[in-house]
Amino acid sequence: MKTERRSPSARITRRGPHPVRFRTLRVLRKARLAPHYARITLGGDLTGFVSEGADDHVKLFFPDPGARAMTPPTLVDGRPQLTPEQRARMRDFTPRRYDVAAGELVIDFALHEHGVASEWARRAAVGDVLGAGGPRGSFVVRYDFDWYLLVGDEAGLPAIGRRLEELPAGAEVFVVAQVEGPDEELELPGSPTLRWIHRSRGDSLVDAVRALDLPGGDGFVFAGAENAEVRALREHVFDERGIPREHTRISAYWKRGAGNFHE
Numbered sequence: 001m002k003t004e005r006r007s008p009s010a011r012i013t014r015r016g017p018h019p020v021r022f023r024t025l026r027v028l029r030k031a032r033l034a035p036h037y038a039r040i041t042l043g044g045d046l047t048g049f050v051s052e053g054a055d056d057h058v059k060l061f062f063p064d065p066g067a068r069a070m071t072p073p074t075l076v077d078g079r080p081q082l083t084p085e086q087r088a089r090m091r092d093f094t095p096r097r098y099d100v101a102a103g104e105l106v107i108d109f110a111l112h113e114h115g116v117a118s119e120w121a122r123r124a125a126v127g128d129v130l131g132a133g134g135p136r137g138s139f140v141v142r143y144d145f146d147w148y149l150l151v152g153d154e155a156g157l158p159a160i161g162r163r164l165e166e167l168p169a170g171a172e173v174f175v176v177a178q179v180e181g182p183d184e185e186l187e188l189p190g191s192p193t194l195r196w197i198h199r200s201r202g203d204s205l206v207d208a209v210r211a212l213d214l215p216g217g218d219g220f221v222f223a224g225a226e227n228a229e230v231r232a233l234r235e236h237v238f239d240e241r242g243i244p245r246e247h248t249r250i251s252a253y254w255k256r257g258a259g260n261f262h263e
Helices: 084-088 116-123 157-166 205-210 227-240
Strands: 003-006 012-016 022-034 037-044 058-061 074-076 079-081 090-093 095-099 104-110 129-133 138-141 147-152 173-179 193-198 219-226 248-254
Touching (some): 104 116, 193 205, 227 248
Antiparallel strands (some): 012 138, 022 037, 037 104, 058 090, 074 079
């Protein structure tokens, strides 16, 4: 049964769980947004797909190279039973956009040198397949805050872009985004106060956020980035800024040196 659980502030609502369902999707289009960033539009079995939160995540199952079909996980009492091979080729991604009318799901990929997701995305052509499961639930933010701070690296940019599209016109928004260098900066929607920082120069997210002159009132903070950066951001946001935890969505999306990590 679908449930709704509210945070103490009632401004961030947890919706779900949604029924477990695995789908086979096919590549409809592919675009390169930056030298190491690709956008892939998927179609196929999306009936009943639900994604209500800007920082939702789906589990994508990447086929072996050259495979033209997917074998979905077995469900036992509503729970997926993953083989070691399926687990090794599964990764979490944010749905960048879901167009119900068109039946299209957009996923953005940061293209790393290695890794099953990057290797698949780099090779992907129209008609190629992958599997998808979820989202199992969503955190839905009520957009009545005085201001919004969105922070992330390449892994967090899909959630940042999606939230920028969803925020009401006139919202006061600050974005701090980290990429490798200037060539990797993306065009983001809306008109936020935007600062790009570059990993190649040693820039850190927490230093860039600490330098911001944020307004008074109630603010909402989203952050999605590497584990060590997120730990430093939490300390700054909660301890130095004094922003209530229930007004935030701060998560580690990956961990340096670890594969298939999601907090």
